[in-house]
Amino acid sequence: KNQVEQSPQSLIILEGKNCTLQCNYTVSPFSNLRWYKQDTGRGPVSLTIMTFSENTKSNGRYTATLDADTKQSSLHITASQLSDSASYICVGGTASKLTFGTGTRLQVTL
Amino acid sequence: DTEVTQTPKHLVMGMTNKKSLKCEQHMGHRAMYWYKQKAKKPPELMFVYSYEKLSINESVPSRFSPECPNSSLLNLHLHALQPEDSALYLCASSLTGTSGRGGSYNEQFFGPGTRLTVL
Numbered sequence: 001k002n003q004v005e006q007s008p009q010s011l012i013i014l015e016g017k018n019c020t021l022q023c024n025y026t027v028s029p030f031s032n033l034r035w036y037k038q039d040t041g042r043g044p045v046s047l048t049i050m051t052f053s054e055n056t057k058s059n060g061r062y063t064a065t066l067d068a069d070t071k072q073s074s075l076h077i078t079a080s081q082l083s084d085s086a087s088y089i090c091v092g093g094t095a096s097k098l099t100f101g102t103g104t105r106l107q108v109t110l
Numbered sequence: 111d112t113e114v115t116q117t118p119k120h121l122v123m124g125m126t127n128k129k130s131l132k133c134e135q136h137m138g139h140r141a142m143y144w145y146k147q148k149a150k151k152p153p154e155l156m157f158v159y160s161y162e163k164l165s166i167n168e169s170v171p172s173r174f175s176p177e178c179p180n181s182s183l184l185n186l187h188l189h190a191l192q193p194e195d196s197a198l199y200l201c202a203s204s205l206t207g208t209s210g211r212g213g214s215y216n217e218q219f220f221g222p223g224t225r226l227t228v229l
Contacts, residue, residue, distance in 0.1 A: 034217075043114075043200050043220035044153070089152060095206065095216040096141060096166065100152030 002027045004101035006090050012107045017080055021104045023073040023090030033066050034091040035075045038103070044089060047075070080108045114221035116201050122227045125191060131224050133184040133201030142184040143218065144176060145200040153200055159184060160206070191228045198223045 004025045013019050025033065032051050036044035048057045048064040050073075056065045061078045077084055087103040114135045123129050133142065141160045145153035158166035159178040173195075175187040184201055200223045204216035 036220075041198065041223070041225065043116075043202075043223050045220070046217050049217055095204065096143075096158055096160070098155070098218070100154075102150075102152055 002099040004090055004099050006101040006104050010105040015108050019077050021075045021088050025071050025092040027092035027099045029094050031094045033073050035064050036089045038087045082108050084108050114203055114219050116221035116224050120225045124229050128189045131186040135203040139203035139205055141204045143202040144186050147198045193228050196227045198225055
């Protein structure tokens with residue numbers, strides 16, 4: 001059964017600090033790993049997409065890594081802002097069939 | 111135009127009502143998706159349309175009926191829903207859909223969702 005597990009489930013950090021979210025996946029077939037940001041009650045917004053041959057990809061203050069051998073990915077957020085407060089969802093799969101993780105709920109405070 | 115729009119934003123309906131959710135994109139995408147998301151849970155795939163043909167139906171109950179009138183529009187017709195069907199319904203689109211193996215990928219763009227409440 002395809003699974004995407006994320007840790008931690010929730011995280012509180014101070015504004016300006018960095019944080020790293022983790023994702024372990026068991027997905028087949030697999031061709032890409034995605035990270036989405038989702039505000040409560042809104043649709044997910046894509047942050048990064050990596051194919052299995054890519055190791056890292058950045059989007060502004062967001063940097064994702066992928067280790068296809070260990071089936072692990074991480075999302076690093078640099079210099080966090082209050083607007084980063086959201087759920088971050090790791091997603092693995094193919095072009096049309098995705099397996100979503102349950103997300104990490106991040107809260108950035110003053 | 112680089113967004114997916116969904117209407118209505120909120121919908122409250124009784125179990126005997128018939129209603130429809132609408133989704134629209136003008137990015138030239140040829141694959142469109144319906145997802146259901148319960149609170150604090152990840153989105154669950156319901157249907158995939160590829161080139162206006164239904165390509166994936168994830169064993170969704172028949173009280174949900176999708177329709178793709180053209181490459182830009184996707185509807186979800188609702189009839190005789192149950193209270194447990196209350197959720198956020200998300201539409202997404204991607205350049206292509208059911209193709210894409212061996213390293214290829216397609217970014218899915220999500221709409222803002224329709225918050226559905228069934229009384």
